Amino acid sequence: MIRFTPPDGRLDLADTLDCGQAFRWVCETAQDGREIWRGAAFGKALALWAEDGTFCFDCSETDFREIWFDYFDFGTDYARLQQEIASAHPLLKSAVEFAPGIRVLRQEPWEALCSFIVSQCNNIPRIKGILARLCAAFGDELAPNVFSFPSAQKLAGCSPTDLEPMRAGFRAKYILEAAKRTAGGTLDLEQLKNLPTCSARAILCTLPGVGNKVADCALLYGLHKTDCCPVDVWMKRVLAALAPLTPEDLGETAGIAQQYLFNYARSNFSEEKLVKKL
DNA sequence: ACCCAGGAAATTC
DNA sequence: GAATTTCATGGG
Numbered sequence: 001m002i003r004f005t006p007p008d009g010r011l012d013l014a015d016t017l018d019c020g021q022a023f024r025w026v027c028e029t030a031q032d033g034r035e036i037w038r039g040a041a042f043g044k045a046l047a048l049w050a051e052d053g054t055f056c057f058d059c060s061e062t063d064f065r066e067i068w069f070d071y072f073d074f075g076t077d078y079a080r081l082q083q084e085i086a087s088a089h090p091l092l093k094s095a096v097e098f099a100p101g102i103r104v105l106r107q108e109p110w111e112a113l114c115s116f117i118v119s120q121c122n123n124i125p126r127i128k129g130i131l132a133r134l135c136a137a138f139g140d141e142l143a144p145n146v147f148s149f150p151s152a153q154k155l156a157g158c159s160p161t162d163l164e165p166m167r168a169g170f171r172a173k174y175i176l177e178a179a180k181r182t183a184g185g186t187l188d189l190e191q192l193k194n195l196p197t198c199s200a201r202a203i204l205c206t207l208p209g210v211g212n213k214v215a216d217c218a219l220l221y222g223l224h225k226t227d228c229c230p231v232d233v234w235m236k237r238v239l240a241a242l243a244p245l246t247p248e249d250l251g252e253t254a255g256i257a258q259q260y261l262f263n264y265a266r267s268n269f270s271e272e273k274l275v276k277k278l
Numbered sequence: 279a280c281c282c283a284g285g286a287a288a289t290t291c
Numbered sequence: 292g293a294a295t296t297t298c299a300t301g302g303g
Contacts, residue, residue: 283302289296291292
């Protein structure tokens with residue numbers, strides 16, 4: 001078990017693991033009242049919780065160093081980042097102060113792409129359900145009821161009928177096509193890291209069912225292209241309040257600013273209230 | 279029956 | 292090119 005305190009002091013498990021960037025972390029309240037988060041990435045399961053002002057990672061030291069340190073982006077100074085983001089606009093300052101414990105995770109590229117293909121025209125509880133069923137059916141059980149995300153190779157071998165029980169609806173065919181291209185080498189997600197963001201986005205958008213928004217999410221959450229700023233319905237509303245500021249004005253970390261804004265908007269305002277406030 | 283959901287793709291102006 | 296309509300599924 002590893003005890004770790006982020007050098008920048010920024011980490012809130014609930015805000016980070018359940019703010020719409022990842023869909024597979026689940027919280028369980030233990031008998032002693034601890035809130036334990038369980039999940040998996042890069043083929044490893046993890047349980048973690050807050051305790052005595054620090055964080056406990058139930059994993060080996062090797063896994064912490066090689067996987068989880070980077071997954072939680074602990075190498076980045078979020079205190080400094082937040083200062084810059086907040087200075088750009090009063091609304092951004094409010095958004096950062098509302099949930100300063102959010103960090104943008106460095107997830108697996110393939111899982112991020114699949115997850116946001118599923119997110120299209122869908123709601124968060126159902127996105128979670130579809131992905132949980134997908135992983136339980138085709139992933140490996142790494143710990144009791146904790147599964148790896150199924151590889152592109154594994155899913156490429158599936159038929160639409162195989163995916164029916166996942167209840168992904170019309171998105172199932174998009175998953176299969178993305179899996180086939182990735183498994184077949186036509187699409188190399190790792191190599192997209194080396195390309196400029198706009199080139200990588202253009203390649204992702206050649207996938208059926210992938211438009212700018214899904215591509216931006218895959219780039220931000222899966223390839224950590226922090227200049228990518230996914231704009232969904234909530235962001236469109238918030239951006240109106242930032243005008244004449246645009247995502248491009250937010251610079252190299254626009255994607256991280258976006259995460260604070262998205263969370264702030266969804267947590268605080270009903271649609272009418274937000275529109276009214278603008 | 280009706281409405282919506284972290285959109286995409288086609289069509290129109 | 293920007294604005295719009297259509298498409299598409301499961302769950303409440």
